[in-house]
Amino acid sequence: MTRLTDHLIIISFDCLSALDYPILTDLPHFQTILKNGTYVENVETIYPSVTYPCHATIVTGNYPNRHGVINNTLLQPGRPSPDWNWYRHCIHGTTLYDEAKQANLTTAALLWPVTGKAGIDYNMPEIFANRPWQNQILVSLMNGTPSFQLDLNKRFGHIRNGLNQPELDDFVLESTVHTIKTKKPNLVMVHFTDLDTQRHYHGFSSTEAVAAIHRHNQRLGRILAALHESGIYENSTVVALGDHSALDENKVINLNVLFYNKKLITTNPKGRVINWQAYCKSCDGSAYIYINDKQDSATIQEVKQLLDSLLDDPTSGIEQVLTGEQAAAKGADGSCAFMLEAKRGYYFLEDMEGEYIQSFSREDAASNKKYTLACHGYSPEKEQYGTIFMAAGKGINQITLPSIRLIDEGPTFARLLGVSLGNTDGRVIEEMLTI
Structure with a gap:
């Protein structure tokens, strides 16, 4: 199968909603993607529409009951802080990054959910210390790529303020930019949670949430600049997506x-x-x-x-x-x-x-x-509860689509990389590809 791009950069802006479109049209770096590629007005998320099942769906093209990540956290009745579905083994079947690795493509993931102990070349998984005796940095190191993470912590660890936002996303951004410049992976998956955090604690349309969207615009701009500076921009595809909305x-x-x-x-x-x-x-x-x-x-x-x-x-x-x-x-x-x-x-x-x-x-x-x-977590059938998708660069048509489903994203990404996820619940959105 022919590859349509050399570098696929998937940027997940957690909790970015279809309702955010009017704000995005006024932000220059989101405009760059919207004007030069595919924009989907409404993406139907999954049920339950929570982060870990959503991100497992994005990389498998399957619904939760098929890929196995049916909630953020495990069923541990009465436990004040249940464990999460942190690990790759929580996902049944193959994933986008597995197939990319099988095709001898280099892979990188930065705080992408459900990637603990995954076979990703450059992996800084989303996982946190959930026991009093655990140390956050050690937990991350043990479940990702140790040397890669040690270098990032040495360079950018001073930016972070525990798991607090926006500092955590600022750390992830610098780590992503450095990874693009020094590793030039064929597949980059990065997960930003600033907006989700602000909406949880301040409300959907709060000034804090709007400020987070503006910060995300700057983060997107830094990633685009890193692709230019690395000399791979013309051979890259950039995707900016949400996983769910919020109420x-x-x-x-x-x-x-x-x-x-x-x-x-x-x-x-x-x-x-x-x-x-x-x-x-x-x-x-x-x-x-x-x-x-x-x-x-x-x-x-x-x-x-x-x-x-x-x-x-x-x-x-x-x-x-x-x-x-x-x-x-x-x-x-x-x-x-x-x-x-x-x-x-x-x-x-x-x-x-x-x-x-x-x-x-x-x-x-x-x-x-x-x-x-x-x-979030609500049914995708709730009114005005859709998320959003946009992509530009190599292999992408200039087109506006009224709707796709979250399950369609994984097969489409696989097609861009010239690999296959097999028989999935979702389909390749060929309309957006220059096949």
Whole structure:
């Protein structure tokens, strides 16, 4: 298969929305991509529309129930900070970077989700120290390319302020620019989370979110300049994309409170879960309901009756209840007993104490970061909830497309690199390619 480009640079601006287009048209570096290549007005994300499943979809072309990354975090009932799907082995089947490596192309990934211990030539994975005894830098080194990361930390580590934004993205930017200039990889995947962070903590249309989009414009400009300075710009393809949008909220649904009250979850005197029959696993704007014993028909029936009563209650915050089979039909985890969709203004947490519905204000969110002012995870069927895609450079046509799906991106990237992801849920968007 013929390669259409020598260098594919995929830039994920986490939480960049289709609704951000009017802002992007006024920013010069986004304009460069929009005016000289393909722009997709609306990209249909996946369900649940959270970051790790989305990024696994982008590199596989498959829905979550096929690639295996069905949520950001693992099902670990009662754990205050569950582990995430950090590792390559969490993904079933092949990936874009695996196929690129197989074709003797050089690969680089900078804070790209679900790449811990991946076979990427230059890898700085997104992973954090989730145990008191762990050190952030050591955790990253152990799960990526040690020498590559040591060099980046030596050069640019002073920029970083832990995991805080915008400093983290500034560190990732300098690392990306240096990698392009010194390694000139055939595939670069970089993940920026500044905008997602600002929307979570300040709201979708906040001044902080708009400022993050402006910072992203500058970051994009630096990457374009690095390609020019490296002499590879004319043989490169640059993609700027979002993985999901976000919706504002001011109410939390704590379904595990009801499960706890019905003795479906039991804890010890310290509040640690010691047994559970049913558990609500949050995906922010949606949630999975898992039954510990899938043959426990009595618990399944009890939970179903509870959910039916909540669905009939206009104040419950629940918009839709899916069965496991219906969830699987939408690409989500079919091993759940039920999947819930929150109404606008609501999202799910996993608390077992307090009230079933908790309202909060901007002041509460500022003082207690358990609450966020905007989140995602909602169904792609929600109105005005699409994300965005744009690409320019070698192999890309000048065209505007009304819509594609997130699952279509991976096969299209593979075609640009002259490789294949096999039989995927998504398709190659040939309209945007100079085939």
